[in-house]
Amino acid sequence: MKGFLLALVFSCGLTTAFAQHSNEATNLKNLIMYQDSLRMLGKKFVNNADDMERKNANYQFIRTLVKALRVPHSFNFTFDSLKMVSILNSPDSRFRIFTWPVMNQDGSYRYFGTIQMNTGDRLLMFPLEDYTPLIKNPQDTVTDNRKWYGTQYYKIVRVPASRPYYVLLGWKGNNVKSTKKVIEVLSFDRDDKPVLGMPVFAGDKQRKNAKRIIFEYTRQASMLLRYVPDENLIVFDHLAPPDEKMKDRPETFGPDLSYDGFRLQNGQWQFVENLDMRNIPQAADEGFVDPKIQSRLDKKTVPLRKHN
Numbered sequence: 001m002k003g004f005l006l007a008l009v010f011s012c013g014l015t016t017a018f019a020q021h022s023n024e025a026t027n028l029k030n031l032i033m034y035q036d037s038l039r040m041l042g043k044k045f046v047n048n049a050d051d052m053e054r055k056n057a058n059y060q061f062i063r064t065l066v067k068a069l070r071v072p073h074s075f076n077f078t079f080d081s082l083k084m085v086s087i088l089n090s091p092d093s094r095f096r097i098f099t100w101p102v103m104n105q106d107g108s109y110r111y112f113g114t115i116q117m118n119t120g121d122r123l124l125m126f127p128l129e130d131y132t133p134l135i136k137n138p139q140d141t142v143t144d145n146r147k148w149y150g151t152q153y154y155k156i157v158r159v160p161a162s163r164p165y166y167v168l169l170g171w172k173g174n175n176v177k178s179t180k181k182v183i184e185v186l187s188f189d190r191d192d193k194p195v196l197g198m199p200v201f202a203g204d205k206q207r208k209n210a211k212r213i214i215f216e217y218t219r220q221a222s223m224l225l226r227y228v229p230d231e232n233l234i235v236f237d238h239l240a241p242p243d244e245k246m247k248d249r250p251e252t253f254g255p256d257l258s259y260d261g262f263r264l265q266n267g268q269w270q271f272v273e274n275l276d277m278r279n280i281p282q283a284a285d286e287g288f289v290d291p292k293i294q295s296r297l298d299k300k301t302v303p304l305r306k307h308n
Contacts, residue, residue, distance in 0.1 A: 023072070031077045034068035036046025042084040042100075051105040058102045062112065065098070069114075072121035091158040092164060093118055099128065099152045099170070105177035115194055126194050139210050142197035149196065149212065151182045157227050161186065161267030165198060169225055169234070174216065178251035181225040182215035183234060183262070191283075201262060203271035213262075215239060216250035223255060232264040235275060 041064065044057035068074060075096065079087055085100040099113035113128035130150030135141055138149045151170035159165050165187040171178035185198040197211030207213060217223050217239050225236045237255035246252045259277050262269035 027071050028077075029072060030071050031068060031074060034071070035066050035079055035081055038068065038079070039081050042082055045102050046084050058112065065114075069116055069125060070123050074123070075116060075118050075120075078184075086152050086154055087155055088156045090156055097128075097153060097156070097168070101150075101152050101173055103173075109150075109173040111148070111152065111172075113148070113150075115145065118193075124179055124194070139207065139212060139214050140236055142195065142211050144196060145194050149182065149184070151180075151184060153184070155227055157229075159200075159264065159267060161200075165200070167227075167234070167269075169227060172214075174219075178216050178260050179221075179223070180217075181215040181223055181236070183225070185212055201269050201271070204262075207271075211215075217253040217255075218251055221254040225260070232265075233261050233272075233275075234269065235259055235277070255276040293294055 040063060041057045041061040045054045045061060048054045048057065048169055068077075068079075068229065071077075079085070085098055087096060087098050089096040095115050095117045097113060097115050099111065101109040101111050103109055111128070111132070113131040115126040115128065117124040117126075126145040128148040128150070129146050130151050131143065131147040132138070135143065135147065135149060141149075142286040143149065149172075151168075151172045153168045153170040157167040157169075159167060165185055168182075168184040170182045170184060172182050174180050183201075184196060185200055187194055187195045187198055199209050199211055201207060201210045201213060204210070215223060215225065215236065223237045223239065225234070227234050238258040238260050239250075239253040240256040241247050241249065241252050242254065259275040261272050261275050263272050264270075
């Protein structure tokens with residue numbers, strides 16, 4: 001009798017293990033299928049010349065992405081073939097964030113995204129809704145995922161303060177005249193809901209009590225904005241107008257070959273001027289592809305990591 005019971009337990013264990021393996025294989029197959037569909041739709045919303053076709057492809061992309069994320073344990077699937085979408089995992093694996101832009105007919109952009117929490121076999125996510133045109137003072141405003149200052153992020157840093165938070169570096173194609181870069185601050189409230197913006201920047205007279213940092217510059221220029229982990233430093237180009245008469249027209253600004261930054265000190269980011277870049281390791285910003293560049297890459301099918 002004991003032998004029969006042992007055999008039964010062993011058999012049940014094998015059956016359970018087989019079922020789990022079978023489910024995992026099915027989940028993976030479904031995720032690969034969804035990824036293939038998402039890749040094709042992504043190419044359409046980047047490359048298609050027709051504004052309505054781009055928007056329709058994007059709406060299909062969103063619906064398909066939600067279906068994919070509903071697959072159990074989808075958090076562990078990298079979606080690494082979706083080059084038109086930035087996917088960043090938080091350093092502590094608490095969540096990951098998807099962000100991407102879609103160009104409007106007038107050359108401006110609308111942004112889309114979602115925050116997926118690491119919750120195992122169930123889906124918990126917070127859709128990011130681009131509220132940019134309705135935010136009157138974006139640098140001084142705390143928002144949530146429903147009133148997001150739309151940006152495509154390419155770097156995430158966890159700050160172990162008394163109230164831990166995350167810093168996100170991002171690119172924000174603005175319009176035909178200017179581009180923006182953004183330093184966003186993401187935290188979670190007591191109900192684990194996302195909060196965007198926090199007054200953690202100090203010492204910058206031009207940006208007193210800023211909740212996020214926003215840079216604007218001419219679309220013809222490139223701007224450095226990156227995190228240097230060994231220095232606990234966010235470094236960026238100092239932007240200046242080509243002429244003093246244009247000091248109120250940020251769409252004309254460009255780098256002046258000097259560098260400023262924010263250095264992390266006791267959970268706050270202290271502004272520092274005139275950084276000596278000779279003492280800072282030079283490396284390309286991670287993980288972002290300008291959609292204009294991505295469009296050319298899709299046609300050439302050559303991978304590249306670069307941004308403006």
